[in-house]
Amino acid sequence: METNHEAQWVADRLATLEPHWSPDLALGRSLLASKLVKRHHSLTWIAVATATAAVCITLVAFPTTRALARQLCYRFILNRVEVVRLDLSRLPLQMQVTTDGLEQRAQDMEAAERKAGFKPYLPSVGVLHTNPEITITGPISVEQTIHVRDIESALVKAGASDIQVPSEWEGVQLRTQIGPMVELNYPDGVQIVQMRPIEVSVPFGFPLEQFAEVSFRSIGVSLWEARALAQRFAAHPAWLLDLPPDALVNIHEVSLQGGPAMLIEEIDGRGAVHRVSVVHSTSERMYSVSSGDRELSMKTADALP
Amino acid sequence: MSEPTETEVSNAEGLDVIFRAHYGRIARVIGRVIQDQDRAEELAVEVFLKWWRNPQAHGEHAEGWLYRTAAREALDELRRQTRRCRFERLFSFVRDSPKTPEHLYAVNAEQLRVRSVLRALSRRHAELLLLRSHGFSYQQIAVCLAVSPEYVGSLIKRAQDAFRREYLKRYGNES
Numbered sequence: 171m172e173t174n175h176e177a178q179w180v181a182d183r184l185a186t187l188e189p190h191w192s193p194d195l196a197l198g199r200s201l202l203a204s205k206l207v208k209r210h211h212s213l214t215w216i217a218v219a220t221a222t223a224a225v226c227i228t229l230v231a232f233p234t235t236r237a238l239a240r241q242l243c244y245r246f247i248l249n250r251v252e253v254v255r256l257d258l259s260r261l262p263l264q265m266q267v268t269t270d271g272l273e274q275r276a277q278d279m280e281a282a283e284r285k286a287g288f289k290p291y292l293p294s295v296g297v298l299h300t301n302p303e304i305t306i307t308g309p310i311s312v313e314q315t316i317h318v319r320d321i322e323s324a325l326v327k328a329g330a331s332d333i334q335v336p337s338e339w340e341g342v343q344l345r346t347q348i349g350p351m352v353e354l355n356y357p358d359g360v361q362i363v364q365m366r367p368i369e370v371s372v373p374f375g376f377p378l379e380q381f382a383e384v385s386f387r388s389i390g391v392s393l394w395e396a397r398a399l400a401q402r403f404a405a406h407p408a409w410l411l412d413l414p415p416d417a418l419v420n421i422h423e424v425s426l427q428g429g430p431a432m433l434i435e436e437i438d439g440r441g442a443v444h445r446v447s448v449v450h451s452t453s454e455r456m457y458s459v460s461s462g463d464r465e466l467s468m469k470t471a472d473a474l475p
Numbered sequence: 476m477s478e479p480t481e482t483e484v485s486n487a488e489g490l491d492v493i494f495r496a497h498y499g500r501i502a503r504v505i506g507r508v509i510q511d512q513d514r515a516e517e518l519a520v521e522v523f524l525k526w527w528r529n530p531q532a533h534g535e536h537a538e539g540w541l542y543r544t545a546a547r548e549a550l551d552e553l554r555r556q557t558r559r560c561r562f563e564r565l566f567s568f569v570r571d572s573p574k575t576p577e578h579l580y581a582v583n584a585e586q587l588r589v590r591s592v593l594r595a596l597s598r599r600h601a602e603l604l605l606l607r608s609h610g611f612s613y614q615q616i617a618v619c620l621a622v623s624p625e626y627v628g629s630l631i632k633r634a635q636d637a638f639r640r641e642y643l644k645r646y647g648n649e650s
Contacts, residue, residue: 176635176636176639177632177635180639181608183585183588183638183642184507184589184605184607184638185608186585186586187507187508187589187590187608189503189506189515191506191512192499193498193499193502193503193512193515193516193519194516195498195499198494198498198519198520199491199494199498201516201517201520202490202494202520202523202524
């Protein structure tokens with residue numbers, strides 16, 4: 171290693187990255203062998219979308235008095251966003267995710283529009299002064315299958331053994347269509363993500379409100395809280411951001427010119443805010459704007475149509 | 476992905492040999508940049524698959540190619556993670572965040588800083604520092620990065636200067 175002080179200073183910092191684990195050769199060879207036969211796409215991002223869909227599905231319900239269309243599947247659109255302090259990734263649902271492609275770069279906004287199938291919006295002139303890197307993701311289709319036994323097991327683990335899961339739920343499939351999503355990344359760290367509202371379809375007549383309540387209970391929400399949440403979302407279907415209770419965030423409701431929004435401040439280990447996101451939606455678009463600065467995030471979000 | 480071609484099959488033994496010889500170190504090179512062991516190992520396997528499918532990388536330069544590719548894969552993944560992490564705020568706000576109190580409060584702040592600085596450096600500087608910190612000699616680095624050995628020392632010095640400048644710009648002298 172280098173001997174001078176500055177080189178040592180750099181070496182000391184890089185030394186902190188030394189992994190504290192040992193690679194598993196047998197596992198690696200097994201993985202290699204499987205990929206030699208059939209290469210799998212990385213599931214990292216897909217897992218995110220999967221969890222997202224779980225949020226959509228579980229927390230969406232609609233009034234039982236609503237007149238339902240005479241069709242096999244009832245389809246509805248989510249264009250409203252809310253936050254819950256829960257970890258919905260624990261929902262006991264079998265999920266299958268398919269996509270036409272995870273990420274595509276676009277040279278300009280016209281190319282982005284062609285790839286995404288909708289016209290992405292930029293903030294008003296004068297708000298951001300550089301050109302963004304543009305990426306299009308999805309669309310992503312998520313199919314979730316209910317298995318009664320899985321839900322019952324989760325309920326038992328959560329101490330909610332008072333609940334009976336209807337046997338006719340077995341095999342019911344719930345489908346969600348997400349995106350395409352257009353992501354604009356600016357050199358100064360500002361990121362704008364936008365997409366059309368999420369579309370959800372469920373079998374005609376499926377009791378989503380009841381299902382939502384059972385799902386909440388399966389991840390440990392109390393009876394009355396689960397019921398209240400389910401009823402609330404039955405009245406106002408929404409797509410939820412789930413923030414686990416141990417997440418270090420501050421959440422504020424703020425007002426943009428176009429309506430209410432949520433401002434989410436991420437807190438680092440030293441208690442400082444290091445990222446600020448503004449999440450809002452319109453009838454035709456869902457947005458997330460984030461940066462390292464609250465005012466900049468707000469100003470940028472306000473400059474979107 | 477289609478089935479391996481005959482040529483690929485004939486190289487399978489060679490792949491196994493080189494995999495056994497270098498997998499551990501490749502995974503750890505990537506693991507310096509990518510915190511998650513599973514992902515680091517997955518990327519390491521991808522490096523070998525790329526090598527296997529690229530006949531031009533075979534032969535005497537195989538080892539250098541593997542480590543260069545590993546460093547690039549790791550740094551690319553680091554940048555992707557940053558973008559993805561921001562992106563996930565919309566879809567799964569903290570899904571990728573650590574969940575235990577131990578992770579939440581005791582994740583090595585210095586590691587985060589160093590990774591953040593590596594992400595901000597040029598790819599070449601980051602590659603140099605990554606390989607050097609993993610114990611590679613100047614000669615080995617020269618082979619990996621296809622540069623003349625006589626320049627490696629000065630290249631590393633520049634990379635170290637760039638790292639130190641970026642670190643101090645971001646974090647001052649607090650650590």
